[in-house]
Amino acid sequence: MGINQEVLMAEYKAAARAGLSPNRDRRQGKIRLLIVHHYGSTQSPEAAWKRFNSPNDRSVSPNYQINADGSAYEVVPPRHYRAWTTGVIDHQAVTCETQNTSGEPNWGISRASLEAIAQLFAWVHQEFGVPLQRGRVNSDNTVAVPGIVGHNETPAGKETSTICPGPSMDIPWIIARAKQIVNPKPTIDLEDEDTMTRTFIQTSVQGSKYELLRDGSKRLISREEWNAIRALETEAKARGQEFQVIVATVKSADLNKIPTRK
Template identity: 30%
Template sequence: MSNSSLVTYSRLAKWYSPRKGKISKIAIHHMAARWTAKNCVDFFARGSRYGSSQYCIGYDGSIGLSVPEDKRAWTTSSIWCDEQAVTIEVSNSIAEHPWPISDASYKALIYLIVDICRRNGIKDCTYTGTKEGVLQKHSWYAATPCPGPTLGALFPKISRDVNAMLKSGAPIPGISASMPVSSGGAKVEPYFAKVTVTDLNIRKTPNGEKTKEKLGLNDVVKITKESDGWGYTEGKGWISLKYTSKVQGVASTPTPALVTDALTAWIAKHHLKIGSEGELVGGLQAFLYARGYKISIDRKFGKETDDALKKYQISQSLDGDGIVGQKTWRAIFKEG
């Protein structure tokens, strides 16, 4: 068993056990704190609490290793789960309800899970909403709100984003160079590249022997694989991508949802306004309450919440429209 090379800080936790089984699950927790990976890894190393986690992801997207994957971390209140799982603690961007996480943490989480799946032979990173799936929630095993309402609601999206990368074979930024390139590069979502020099050699392998063919200025080719700055074009060979520019808006297959747009996509599906109900409304009410708006936290978005929200929006120089959309959610999730 190996560990992720995405890790930038590692220090062994005080509490962990040997692992007997194979890794087939991934348990995602939230820290209920705003920490860097180092803060969290150091916390588990001190061992003042009987707990640990394989990986820790900071609000800044940093990734730390606390318990190597060949050991069992004490994270999920269940030996059954921890025995089969790689566990990950994700920092919150604000340490209070609704326990948001930053875009940087989300992106790091997706890349880390893709890496864990690839190294451990998990081909389909399922979220079934039950213990049978790959993705696991702490709240299924103990009386805890972990992973919190925001991260908890993202589980189906995490499964989709990870599977899109697993299926396309897309490289993970930061470790693509160390990936095996036995078949000559890693598959990428096909795109078109336009040549920006008068003569561009086509080679048999990345930076290898030249073929007889060349490309000329403004030639457009389809790239299906990449390796360290080199792109493969079907039936021809490898070209240096340095002398090309990506052609925008032409793709042979639909582009998978961009991981960087995770927050935008999430917000698009979670607009709150008068008449909305549920956990997120409760979170919004608690957020407003904590800022001095003395409203009841009943998870129902009524007139009282509407009035308080409009005042809050105006205090943040937002339109006082009473709708929690892209700008207002971002103001609420704002770091620091």
């Protein structure tokens, strides 16, 4: 009896589609890497999906198919299965194949695809404990440093001298974005004049800090967020940009007159 691809539940909840490709085998080893690939073509998501989910010329499949619109398809669920993407190192990896937006020499990767890979990397980190850092694989297919690597950084990739995942695969950006997803911090647009000055109020007795918002209301600030705001102020100054934090001390009665944003 065949498997109904359309009713399978994805392990990665952000996946827009779930399958169970025949191009797989049981995983042997702990997941320690995210290995990124590109298609090496601009074929449509539907064409790639059909290829990955059928016996094909290269017996190839990834755990995840990343499309140019930012959607992710789960081709081979990674918890118990190894996809056939990179070689024996796949036993220790979650792998993804990414749709190109252009051919050589740039092998374009859309910003939406990079965001989708960062989201996937954050999930791999949270689900399997893979550190959000650049990884490294030894020539004998052992993992020297767990993290994210490109196909061309693996023994199989070096053997074939592939350029995959191509020059447009911005791995440093993916790492930085994945860290931001896992540990979100308050952000400011330092080019937006409305954010160049932020005012905070507190009472001399309680010490709790509130941000005074432009609509006249106030918002309670946690200790963690306050520390992050101060760090942003330091960063702005280091970049020579204007960003001012004003802290005013008021009486409790005056503070209570200011409505709190829900």
